[in-house]
Amino acid sequence: MQEVAAGQGRLGKRSVRDLPVAPGDRVLVRVDFNVPLEGGRVTDDSRIRAALPTMELLLDRRARLILCSHLGRPKGVDPETSLEPASDRLAELIDAPVHQAPEVIGPQARRGAQRLPEGAVLVLENTRWERGETRNDPELAKQLAELADAYVNDAFGSAHRAHASTAGVAELLPSAAGLLLEREVTTLRGIVEAPDRPLVVVLGGAKVTDKIALLDRFLDDADALLIGGAMCFAFFRAQGIPTGSSLVEQEGVELARKALDSSEGRRAKLLLPQDLVVGKEFSADTERTALEGTEVPDGLMGLDIGPRTAADYAEEIARAGTVFWNGPMGAFELQPFAAGTRAVAEAVADAPGTTVVGGGDSAAAIAEFGLAERVDHLSTGGGAALELLEGRELPGLEALDDA
Ligand code: ADP
Numbered sequence: 281m282q283e284v285a286a287g288q289g290r291l292g293k294r295s296v297r298d299l300p301v302a303p304g305d306r307v308l309v310r311v312d313f314n315v316p317l318e319g320g321r322v323t324d325d326s327r328i329r330a331a332l333p334t335m336e337l338l339l340d341r342r343a344r345l346i347l348c349s350h351l352g353r354p355k356g357v358d359p360e361t362s363l364e365p366a367s368d369r370l371a372e373l374i375d376a377p378v379h380q381a382p383e384v385i386g387p388q389a390r391r392g393a394q395r396l397p398e399g400a401v402l403v404l405e406n407t408r409w410e411r412g413e414t415r416n417d418p419e420l421a422k423q424l425a426e427l428a429d430a431y432v433n434d435a436f437g438s439a440h441r442a443h444a445s446t447a448g449v450a451e452l453l454p455s456a457a458g459l460l461l462e463r464e465v466t467t468l469r470g471i472v473e474a475p476d477r478p479l480v481v482v483l484g485g486a487k488v489t490d491k492i493a494l495l496d497r498f499l500d501d502a503d504a505l506l507i508g509g510a511m512c513f514a515f516f517r518a519q520g521i522p523t524g525s526s527l528v529e530q531e532g533v534e535l536a537r538k539a540l541d542s543s544e545g546r547r548a549k550l551l552l553p554q555d556l557v558v559g560k561e562f563s564a565d566t567e568r569t570a571l572e573g574t575e576v577p578d579g580l581m582g583l584d585i586g587p588r589t590a591a592d593y594a595e596e597i598a599r600a601g602t603v604f605w606n607g608p609m610g611a612f613e614l615q616p617f618a619a620g621t622r623a624v625a626e627a628v629a630d631a632p633g634t635t636v637v638g639g640g641d642s643a644a645a646i647a648e649f650g651l652a653e654r655v656d657h658l659s660t661g662g663g664a665a666l667e668l669l670e671g672r673e674l675p676g677l678e679a680l681d682d683a
Pocket residue numbers: 484485486487488508509510527582583584606607608609610611612613638639640641642643662
């Protein structure tokens with residue numbers, strides 16, 4: 281049995297810390313270097329930095345590191361999506377020689393891996409340059425496996441995909457979870473398996489249908505569920521409250537109706553906005569109106585929660601033992617409609633409880649407000665985090681050797 285600290289969930293898989301690695305062993309590490317590029321340079325290196333601890337642990341053991349990752353969605357060889365800018369950036373961040381292979385598999389990749397000195401790093405090209413990657417092609421998995429003696433997956437953001445470099449190859453080598461993958465999984469599972477209570481979950485954003493399963497789960501597992509963003513309009517529509525031209529997803533309305541009908545018998549107290557900020561259109565120049573309540577007049581759309589709602593939500597967050605936040609409270613990219621999201625972000629930063637933020641836009645909002653350092657865990661995987669919290673298996677995790 282693995283020891284699990286308070287507030288932490290199970291990993292259930294071997295950690296890289298327990299993987300036998302002898303000096304000179306070749307370790308294939310699946311990282312998430314799916315970073316934004318501009319003019320051949322990496323504009324945000326946080327994913328590269330997040331993978332450093334695992335690389336450093338293996339380099340300390342004098343392993344030879346062979347890294348692989350996808351970047352973007354190329355459908356074959358495409359120099360625009362080369363990993364070279366990422367390996368250039370890695371070379372600046374890590375105290376080891378870094379080489380870039382011109383391909384994923386093939387003679388040059390094999391030779392590069394063969395000749396790689398102890399304590400050095402070889403970065404393979406974008407795994408999606410191989411068509412077999414997304415099909416989890418056994419031949420591609422086999423050729424990747426032949427490059428190394430062991431496999432480590434540290435790409436949490438890709439763990440929900442059964443690809444050759446995340447799932448197929450893991451079956452063919454001794455394997456383990458990297459430190460980032462381990463931290464993501466134990467922290468996120470900790471929210472549902474062993475949270476310090478009360479567990480307060482804040483859900484917002486625009487992709488309501490993506491979050492329906494999560495909403496349903498947290499109605500039973502959380503103590504309070506605070507709804508903001510476009511998600512609240514599914515509830516208002518279900519309650520027959522006018523929503524004007526606000527963003528409403530029909531599928532969300534059905535679930536909202538079920539959630540409201542069953543709310544008596546469920547654990548979580550469900551909080552909806554009491555006041556809203558509206559505009560005519562999704563634009564920073566539109567006229568901004570603060571409503572007393574939540575009835576959105578015709579021709580207007582709800583673009584933020586109002587100040588009374590924000591204050592209420594902040595109070596719930598301050599009382600929480602654990603906070604999980606996914607999805608902005610409004611159109612935070614538009615300065616006139618950012619206040620609700622900012623208030624929640626500040627409350628999360630100030631909260632004495634354990635704080636976890638998931639979702640690409642929520643993470644971007646926290647970073648924009650300069651509060652990222654004050655959150656306990658900022659998840660690096662949007663889709664993977666949602667699937668893990670829903671209780672679904674992640675193929676990239678399941679394929680690894682058991683603990
Ligand atoms: P995350 O990436 O954190 O999971 P989503 O992708 O679900 O979040 O949603 C983020 C988007 O939701 C933002 O671009 C934001 O502008 C939008 N949004 C939030 N509230 C509203 C609203 N009331 N109306 C329209 N868009 C909204």
